[in-house]
Amino acid sequence: MATLEAIKYKNGQLEILDQLLLPESCTFIPIRNVQDAWAAIREMKVRGAPAIAIVGCLSLAVELRKLAALETKKEIYRFVKEKLDYLVTSRPTAVNMQLAAEACIKLSTRLMEDVSVDVTEAKDATLKHLEATLANDVADNLAIGEHGATDIQKKVNKDKVRIMTHCNTGSLATAGYGTALGVIRSLHTANMLDQVYCTETRPYNQGSRLTAFELVYEKMPATLICDSMAAAAMKQFNIDAIIVGADRVAANGDTANKIGTYQLAVLAKCHNVLFYVAAPFSSIDFEIPSGQSIPIEERPHSEMTHTGSIRTAAAGINCWNPGFDVTPAEFITGGIVTEKGVFKPDQLASLKV
Numbered sequence: 001m002a003t004l005e006a007i008k009y010k011n012g013q014l015e016i017l018d019q020l021l022l023p024e025s026c027t028f029i030p031i032r033n034v035q036d037a038w039a040a041i042r043e044m045k046v047r048g049a050p051a052i053a054i055v056g057c058l059s060l061a062v063e064l065r066k067l068a069a070l071e072t073k074k075e076i077y078r079f080v081k082e083k084l085d086y087l088v089t090s091r092p093t094a095v096n097m098q099l100a101a102e103a104c105i106k107l108s109t110r111l112m113e114d115v116s117v118d119v120t121e122a123k124d125a126t127l128k129h130l131e132a133t134l135a136n137d138v139a140d141n142l143a144i145g146e147h148g149a150t151d152i153q154k155k156v157n158k159d160k161v162r163i164m165t166h167c168n169t170g171s172l173a174t175a176g177y178g179t180a181l182g183v184i185r186s187l188h189t190a191n192m193l194d195q196v197y198c199t200e201t202r203p204y205n206q207g208s209r210l211t212a213f214e215l216v217y218e219k220m221p222a223t224l225i226c227d228s229m230a231a232a233a234m235k236q237f238n239i240d241a242i243i244v245g246a247d248r249v250a251a252n253g254d255t256a257n258k259i260g261t262y263q264l265a266v267l268a269k270c271h272n273v274l275f276y277v278a279a280p281f282s283s284i285d286f287e288i289p290s291g292q293s294i295p296i297e298e299r300p301h302s303e304m305t306h307t308g309s310i311r312t313a314a315a316g317i318n319c320w321n322p323g324f325d326v327t328p329a330e331f332i333t334g335g336i337v338t339e340k341g342v343f344k345p346d347q348l349a350s351l352k353v
């Protein structure tokens with residue numbers, strides 16, 4: 001069975017699954033340029049740290065393919081930089097789009113300065129780099145899945161494990177397979193998954209709308225819980241480990257992730273439950289020393305006060321709607337699961353690429 005895919009790209013045509021319509025409707029919408037991508041990312045029609053960067057890069061590839069012949073490599077560099085600088089402004093917390101933009105601009109600069117490379121070769125090399133983001137992400141996620149499942153099996157030392165997860169970190173947050181949910185997929189494939197407990201993840205409900213959708217689609221043993229049930233579930237069901245994704249991991253291992261992650265980490269420590277973060281190196285920001293430097297996005301209050309067009313909160317009430325919180329490294333007791341292996345938070349800084 002093919003896993004779900006949120007991003008379709010072929011011969012310069014890009015479509016994304018409109019995740020605001022899930023789980024009721026599976027509707028793909030076209031992304032014709034970087035403006036479309038920026039709007040889709042800001043409105044969270046596509047979301048998830050890796051998926052944001054991939055859709056951003058592919059939207060630039062769509063434009064680059066359509067671009068009339070450019071006279072000079074400097075024009076290509078200017079075009080690429082302007083578009084990527086714009087895409088980086090779509091959402092502030094996830095670092096993936098920023099790192100992807102920096103890498104592509106660095107490549108475009110090198111191509112511009114290399115006298116042995118002509119305009120066509122520079123454009124083709126840039127396109128190849130942008131279009132490789134899809135396959136690279138899936139490869140990273142498969143490796144994360146294997147490393148994470150192996151580490152959990154070793155540390156929990158049971159035939160089958162009970163896992164809790166938060167938000168959505170699967171095929172709907174990446175190019176496919178997922179990060180934290182990728183580890184859960186690998187545990188399931190290895191017949192090691194007793195049950196996965198997914199939290200609703202208010203207010204956008206990535207858990208009840210997206211993760212539950214993926215788990216049901218692939219017939220994994222899963223139970224949906226409200227965010228408020230997490231502590232009781234850890235106690236009642238003897239959860240063995242919690243694994244979550246990341247939007248930005250700082251050099252010391254502090255991790256920004258969906259709001260509600262920090263409280264799960266605190267509860268995990270209180271219940272002696274292993275707490276893992278699953279994140280590709282494309283989500284690690286080695287340029288910031290700790291989580292204090294991570295910008296936290298504030299989302300519209302309407303995401304809290306309404307379900308669709310239906311008001312569910314009293315009119316006039318003030319709201320606070322941060323999209324993310326920061327989990328200090330010392331709470332990440334299981335480790336940080338990456339495509340290169342599982343590391344303790346204090347090992348990260350030495351792995352700077």
Ligand SMILES: CSC[C@H]1O[C@H](OP(=O)(O)O)[C@H](O)[C@@H]1O
Nearest residue numbers: 047048049169173245246257258
């Ligand atoms: C594979 S990491 C996905 C990461 O992104 C989510 O945030 P959002 O849905 O607002 O883009 C959440 O923090 C997940 O852990």
